[in-house]
Amino acid sequence: MFRNNRLFRLIISSCLDLAPILAVVLVFQLAVIQQPIPNVAELIIGSLFVVLGLTFFMLGLEQSLFPIGESMANAFARKGSVFWLLLFAFCLGFGTTIAEPALIAITTKAADIAGGAHLIADNDAAKTDYALDLRLTVATSVGVAIVIGVLRILMGWPLHYFIIAGYFAVTVMTPFAPAEIIGIAYDSGGVTTSTITVPLVTALGIGLANSIKGRNPVTDGFGLIAFASLTPIIFVMAFGMLA
Amino acid sequence: MMTWLQHFLDTLLETGRDVLPIAAIIIGFQLLVIRKPIAHPGKTLLGFINVLIGIAFFLEGLKMALFPLGELMATQLTAPEFLNIADSTAAADWRNYGWVYLFGACIGFATALAEPSLLAVATKAEEISGKAISALGLRIAVSFGVAIGIALGTFRIVTGTQLYFYIVTCYAVLIIQTLFAPKFIIGLAYDTGGVTTSTVTVPLVTALGLGLASTIPGRNSLLDGFGLISFACLFPIISVLGYAQLAEWRAKKRNSNHS
Numbered sequence: 001m002f003r004n005n006r007l008f009r010l011i012i013s014s015c016l017d018l019a020p021i022l023a024v025v026l027v028f029q030l031a032v033i034q035q036p037i038p039n040v041a042e043l044i045i046g047s048l049f050v051v052l053g054l055t056f057f058m059l060g061l062e063q064s065l066f067p068i069g070e071s072m073a074n075a076f077a078r079k080g081s082v083f084w085l086l087l088f089a090f091c092l093g094f095g096t097t098i099a100e101p102a103l104i105a106i107t108t109k110a111a112d113i114a115g116g117a118h119l120i121a122d123n124d125a126a127k128t129d130y131a132l133d134l135r136l137t138v139a140t141s142v143g144v145a146i147v148i149g150v151l152r153i154l155m156g157w158p159l160h161y162f163i164i165a166g167y168f169a170v171t172v173m174t175p176f177a178p179a180e181i182i183g184i185a186y187d188s189g190g191v192t193t194s195t196i197t198v199p200l201v202t203a204l205g206i207g208l209a210n211s212i213k214g215r216n217p218v219t220d221g222f223g224l225i226a227f228a229s230l231t232p233i234i235f236v237m238a239f240g241m242l243a
Numbered sequence: 244m245m246t247w248l249q250h251f252l253d254t255l256l257e258t259g260r261d262v263l264p265i266a267a268i269i270i271g272f273q274l275l276v277i278r279k280p281i282a283h284p285g286k287t288l289l290g291f292i293n294v295l296i297g298i299a300f301f302l303e304g305l306k307m308a309l310f311p312l313g314e315l316m317a318t319q320l321t322a323p324e325f326l327n328i329a330d331s332t333a334a335a336d337w338r339n340y341g342w343v344y345l346f347g348a349c350i351g352f353a354t355a356l357a358e359p360s361l362l363a364v365a366t367k368a369e370e371i372s373g374k375a376i377s378a379l380g381l382r383i384a385v386s387f388g389v390a391i392g393i394a395l396g397t398f399r400i401v402t403g404t405q406l407y408f409y410i411v412t413c414y415a416v417l418i419i420q421t422l423f424a425p426k427f428i429i430g431l432a433y434d435t436g437g438v439t440t441s442t443v444t445v446p447l448v449t450a451l452g453l454g455l456a457s458t459i460p461g462r463n464s465l466l467d468g469f470g471l472i473s474f475a476c477l478f479p480i481i482s483v484l485g486y487a488q489l490a491e492w493r494a495k496k497r498n499s500n501h502s
Contacts, residue, residue, distance in 0.1 A: 017362070020353035021443075025312055028346055033319050038312070046308020050357075053301025056293045057359050058366075064290025066367070068269060068281070075277040084276045088268070095264035101257070102445055159430050160421045167414040174407050183406060183469030190440040190472040195298055196262055198360035198438050202367055217371045222430030225364075229437030229476060 007055070014054035018047060061199055069203025070210070077211035082154065089150040092201065093228060094143035102191040103138055107131040110184045117180045119243070134239065141235035142192050145227035146201065152223065153208045156215060159223045166230040173237045181240030188236050189229040201225060254306075255299040262295060301359065305443060313350065314450040320346055321454035337401045343455060344394045350447055351393035351475060355386040360438040368431055376431070384486040385435045385479040392478030393448060396471040400455045403462060406470045413477045420484040428487035436480040440472050448475065 029037055037043060076085040097103060111120075111127040111134070120126045152162065174182060193201075201224045209221035273281060281287055319325055320343055355361060365378040365385075399409060421429060440448075448471050456467040 017357045020356050021309060021350075024346075024349040024353045025309065025316065028316055028320075028349070029312070032342055032346075033316060033325065035319065038315070043308045043312065046304040046306075049300045049304025049307065050309070051304075053297045053299070053304055054357070054359060054362075055297070056300060057297030058362065060290040060293025060295075060297055061363055061366075062290070063293060064287045065294060065363075067283075067290075068287060071282055072269070072273070072277065075279065079277065081276075084272075088272050088276070091268045091272075092265070095268045099261050099264050101261065159433065163421065163433060164418050167418065171411050171414060174410075183467075183473075186406065186410060186473035187469050187471075190437065190476040191445060193360065193437045194261070195359050195363075196265060196294065199363040199367075200265065202364055202434070206367065206371055216427075218368075218376075218427045219430065221371065222368075222434045224434070225437040226430065226433030 007059070010055045010058050011051065014051045014058070017054060018050050022047060057195070065196065065199040066203045069200045070207035073204050073207025074211045077208060085154075086147050086150060089146040089204075090143040092143075092197075092204070093146035094139045096194060096197040096200075097142040097192050098135060098139040100192060100194050102194070103135060103188070104131075106184065106188060106191055107134040107138070110134055110181070113180050113184070119178065119180060130243075133243070134236065137235050137239045138188050138192060138232045141231040142228045144235075145231040146224055148231075149205065149224035149227040150208065153205060153215065153220050154212065156220065159226070163226065163230065166227075166234065169234050170230075170237070173234065173241075176241060177237040178240050181237060185233050185236035185240065188232045192232055193225055193228055198225060201228070251299065251303055254303045255295065258295055258298045258302070262291070266291070298359075305446075309443075310446055313447040316346070317447070317451040317454045321451070321458045323458055337398065340397070340401050340455075343397050343401070343451075347397040347448075347451060348390040348394040350451070351444070352386045352390035354443040354447060355389040355439050355475075355479070356382055358439060358443055361385060361435065364431075364434060364438050372427075376428075380486070381431075381435070381483065384483050385439055388479030388482030389439050389444070389475045391482070392474035392476075393451075393471060395478070396448075396474035397451065397455060399470065399474075400452060400462065400467050401459060403459075403467070406473070410473065410477070413481065417477070417480055417484070420481065420488070424484045424488050425491050428484065432480050432483040432487070435483055436476045439479050440475050444475060445472060448472065 029035060076088065108131050111131040114120050114130055115122040115127050120130050152159065177185065205224040206217045206221035209215040209217040361382060365381045368376045368381060369378040399406065452471045456462040
C-alpha cells in the first residue's frame with residue numbers, strides 16, 4: 001500500500017513538472033502566434049509518455065544510481081587506494097562523455113563550421129577526423145575534471161579557488177583562440193553531463209565526502225559536475241589553438 | 244501501432260547503448276578492484292531497467308509532442324512576417340523581437356523545471372541537507388536563472404554583440420558572488436549550472452537560436468546559433484548564489500530585529 005502511494009505521488013509530481021512546458025507552449029501557440037495546435041493526439045500521448053518516463057526515472061534513481069554511486073564511494077574509501085579511485089573517476093568521466101549523443105551532435109556541427117572556414121580540408125574524411133578528435137578532447141577533459149574534483153574532496157581544498165582559476169584561464173585563452181571554436185567551446189561545457197552521469201557522479205561525490213572524516217557532504221560533496229562543465233571549455237579552446 | 248513500437252524500441256536501444264560504457268565501468272571496477280558483490284543485485288538491476296525505461300519514455304514523449312511543436316514555434320516566432328519586419332533596418336532593431344525574448348525566457352524556465360538531472364541533484368541536496376535546502380526552491384531559482392540566460396542569449400544573437408564580453412562579465416559577477424555567498428551553497432550552485440542543459444533544454448533552445456540567426460541579416464546561423472547553452476549554464480549559478488545570499492541576509496535581519 002505504501003509503495004502504491006509513493007508511485008502515485010511520483011506520478012503527480014511528474015505531471016506538475018511537465019505542466020509549465022505545456023502551459024508555455026499552449027499559451028504562445030494559441031494567444032501569440034494564433035495558430036491551431038497541429039497534432040493534438042500526439043501532443044497528449046507524448047505528454048503522457050513524458051510523465052511516465054519521469055516517474056520511472058525517479059523510481060530507478062532511488063533504487064540503483066544513487067545507492068551504487070554511494071556504495072562504490074564507500075568501498076573505495078575503505079580500500080584506501082587513491083590510485084584506483086582516481087582511475088575509476090577518470091573512466092567514469094571519459095566513458096560517460098564519449099558516448100553522449102548531444103556531444104556527438106555538437107562536434108559534427110563544429111566540424112562543418114571548421115570545414116567551411118577552411119581550418120581543415122573541406123571533405124568528409126577530414127571532418128570525421130576533426131569531430132572524433134574534438135570528442136576525445138572533451139571526453140578526456142571530463143575525465144580530468146572528475147579526477148581533480150575527487151582529489152579536491154580527498155584533500156578538502158576549497159572549491160572556489162579552482163573555479164576562479166578556471167574562469168581566469170578561460171578569460172585569458174579566449175582572445176587567442178580561433179573565433180570559430182569559441183561558441184562551440186563554451187557550449188561543450190553544457191552538453192557533457194547526461195541524465196545518467198549526473199546522479200551517479202553526484203552520489204559518488206557525496207558518498208566520498210560522507211566516508212572521509214572531517215568532510216561535510218553539503219560543503220564538500222558537490223562540485224564534481226561544476227568541474228565537468230568548466231574543463232571542456234579550456235580543453236576545447238586549447239584544441240582549437242593547437243589544431 | 245507497429246511503427247510506434249519500432250520507434251520506442253529504437254529509443255530504448257539507443258539509451259541502452261549510452262548506458263553500456265557506464266555499466267561496463269561500474270561492473271569492471273566492482274569485480275576487479277573492489278572485489279565484492281553488489282549489495283542488492285536484484286534491486287539494482289531493476290532500478291537500472293527503470294532508469295532506462297524512464298529515459299526512453301521521456302525522450303520518446305518529447306520527440307512526439309514537444310520537440311516538433313517547440314521547433315515549429317521557434318521558427319514561427321522568428322519568421323520575418325510574424326515579427327513585422329519589412330526591411331533590413333527594422334530587422335536590425337532589437338526592440339522588434341519582444342516576443343522572442345519572452346518566449347525564450349518562458350521556455351527556458353519551463354524546460355529547466357522538468358529537467359531530470361536537475362531533479363536528481365535537487366532531491367539529493369534536500370536529502371543530505373536535512374531539508375535545509377528545499378528541492379523545489381532550488382529548482383525554481385535555477386529555472387529563473389535559465390530564463391534570464393536564454394532571454395539575454397537571444398538578445399545577444401539579435402544585436403550580434405560578442406559572446407566573450409557577456410561571458411567575462413558573468414565570470415566577474417560570479418567571482419564576486421562566490422566570495423560573499425554562504426560556503427555551503429557554492430558547490431551545489433556551480434553543479435546546477437552544468438545540469439540544467441541536457442535532454443529537454445538543448446534541442447528547443449538550439450532551434451530558437453538557429454531560427455533567429457537565419458532571420459536576421461548578417462548573422463551566420465552556424466556561428467551565431469552557438470552560445471545560448473553557455474548562457475543557460477552560467478545564469479543559474481548566479482541566481483542560486485543570489486537566492487542563498489538573499490535567504491542568509493533575511494535570516495540575519497530577522498535575528499537582529501529579535502535581539
